[in-house]
Amino acid sequence: MAQPSSQASFTVRRQEPRLILPAKPTPSEVKQLSDLDDQEGLRFHMPFIAFFRNTNKKGGNETYPDPVKVIRDALAHALVYYYPLAGRLKEGDSRKLMVDCTGELGVLFIEAVADITLEHLGDAIQPPCPYLEHFLYDIPGSSGIIGCPLMLIQVTRLTCGGFIVATRVNHTITDALGIFYFLNTIGEIARGANEPSYRPVWKREILNARDPPRVTCVHREYDTTVGTGATMDTHADLIDKSFFFGFQEINCIRKHLPSHLQSSSTFEVLIACIWKCRTIATEHKPNEMLRVSYMVGAGGKRGIKLPPGYYGNAYAMPSAISKAELVCKNPLGYALELVRKIKTQMSEEYMRSVADYMVIKGRPHYSTAGHFIVADSSRVPFREIDFGWGKPVYAGVAKAAPNTSFCVRFKKSTGEDGILIQVSLPLQAMDRFEKELAKFTGERPMHVTGDKKHAIIISML
Known part of the structure; x- marks a missing residue:
């Protein structure tokens, strides 16, 4: 818990985490990471966060879509294309990492509510977000590398109607551009698209070592x-x-x-x-x-x-x-x-x-x-x-x-x-x-x- 200050306090309430599976059956297979992916320096979870305003401007008593439900449903459909993100890593010979894609494990998802407005958060929307641990709760046992979920997403509603989407991804599986591709796909599907504009490509063998390997540069x-x-x-x-x-x-x-x-x-x-x-x-x-x-x-x-x-x-x-x-x-x-x-x-x-x-x-x-x-x-x-x-x-x-x-x-x-x-x-x-x-x-x-x-x-x- 953060230390109290002169600023107003706020409460974050979250539901029990759940696993989101691909919306349709996906291939059951084992996919190797590249020899750039599985280096020791990338064996950690990388956090991202996004803050959105309430853009519903109509008056009356009209019921608006719930961002939690919209994003959760779109996530399940996005995982049909990015199904390796729903898998789990395992380690083979010589510490080689590979993804066990079963389609039965899924991405961790948390629904939460915070009684604070986006305006009241102020500078906290800039990185480093001082409340990251509350907008992206670290579920015990979820942040390991082998056998753990590759991704965690928390969507937090705010009292102003805005919301926060925070996500954590195992860095061995993707980089910043890759996580953009995935989140953008969720957004496109949430807005009604049938398929992503960026079709995901695996082909990790492109960045594998040569046979035989030979170091030719100074590193x-x-x-x-x-x-x-x-x-x-x-x-x-x-x-x-x-x-x-x-x-x-x-x-x-x-x-x-x-x-x-x-x-x-x-x-x-x-x-x-x-x-x-x-x-x-x-x-x-x-x-x-x-x-x-x-x-x-x-x-x-x-x-x-x-x-x-x-x-x-x-x-x-x-x-x-x-x-x-x-x-x-x-x-x-x-x-x-x-x-x-x-x-x-x-x-x-x-x-x-x-x-x-x-x-x-x-x-x-x-x-x-x-x-x-x-x-x-x-x-x-x-x-x-x-x-x-x-x-x-x-x-x-x-x-x-x-x-x-x-x-x-x-x-x-x-x-x-x-x-x-x-x-x-x-x-x-x-x-x-x-x-x-x-x-x-x-x-x-x-x-x-x-x-x-x-x-x-x-x-x-």
């Missing part, structure tokens, strides 16, 4: 000899905040760059700035070797041709390395030059080499020591998801991780559009981070969230 993201010093990565007392970057903030940051780097993408500039500020804030030893990585999709100009609708994990995260003191003491352009080089590493050969590395090395976890990772989900069109009540106020990744930040698209209440980046740091390091970041953004008050609390009461309906 610093898995190198345990880099960043071995004591860092905040093992710190247990972390806080999460989000930072908004609109047109003005981004322009202020660009003023710190030389002319030959002005052509850098906004994403590259923001990664470099966050990495530099974070490195200063976490007070690494001067000679400690650090890494920065960001996730690059497999299907670029030099990548692997993936069929439309492929919903497996389809990215790698090449790294750049540097001594901590060089990141801290050099101008921002130094960090940006390193960040820009990351994308040049990505190619079809790099992706093949990652898959081969997984098989040869036993599917290892990426190294976390001295490693900062950025995932850009701002290009995933979560804001287009529509269950029949219009587009969401916010939809996307729900929270950051200790060494990983997420970039998401966000529109402020003023109408200003921009990028929201989530950061997770110890309290004192977060204070230092904000001070360093203010030096680059012109000390304009940024929209920061993550530390507001309401008192919450949880009960069963």
Whole structure:
């Protein structure tokens, strides 16, 4: 239960969870994941959340559709196409993961009610949502990897007529784009479509290791000899905040760059700035070797041709390395030059080499020591998801991780559009981070969230 604060309390009541099965019989089979899917670093559950307004504007006593029933029914029909999501993982030889698709297990679904309005939630709709554990209840025993449900969905009605759709998915089965495909399919069916516009494609063998496997590239993201010093990565007392970057903030940051780097993408500039500020804030030893990585999709100009609708994990995260003191003491352009080089590493050969590395090395976890990772989900069109009540106020990744930040698209209440980046740091390091970041953004008050609390009461309906 969250700690009470000066804000008004609210109550969340939820029904017993139930399993939603595909609406029609589906194939009974075992489907292997790719050698990119089943690496150790993806063996966790990834949360997403979306907030919707009440768009029923008619007067009178007309009865309107219940979003819980509409979404629950559409979910069952969507699972006919995405039936592996209703299965369970099992592990074979050499830790190889596969999905046992029986059609008899299903996706976990929770119906809930909260006596609060969307307006009263205020900044809590921005990631990291401080009430995620209440809008996405962690059913005991449901968040494992082997033999557990691959997906959990909770739909929470609000007193204003709006609602929240929160979902958690086993990351080995899909990535952010894949979860968009699935949620979008639920929305299309909820609005009357007979089939999805994005036909799901399995074909995980496309991203399997070669025979025989052969590592042909340097994969610093898995190198345990880099960043071995004591860092905040093992710190247990972390806080999460989000930072908004609109047109003005981004322009202020660009003023710190030389002319030959002005052509850098906004994403590259923001990664470099966050990495530099974070490195200063976490007070690494001067000679400690650090890494920065960001996730690059497999299907670029030099990548692997993936069929439309492929919903497996389809990215790698090449790294750049540097001594901590060089990141801290050099101008921002130094960090940006390193960040820009990351994308040049990505190619079809790099992706093949990652898959081969997984098989040869036993599917290892990426190294976390001295490693900062950025995932850009701002290009995933979560804001287009529509269950029949219009587009969401916010939809996307729900929270950051200790060494990983997420970039998401966000529109402020003023109408200003921009990028929201989530950061997770110890309290004192977060204070230092904000001070360093203010030096680059012109000390304009940024929209920061993550530390507001309401008192919450949880009960069963």
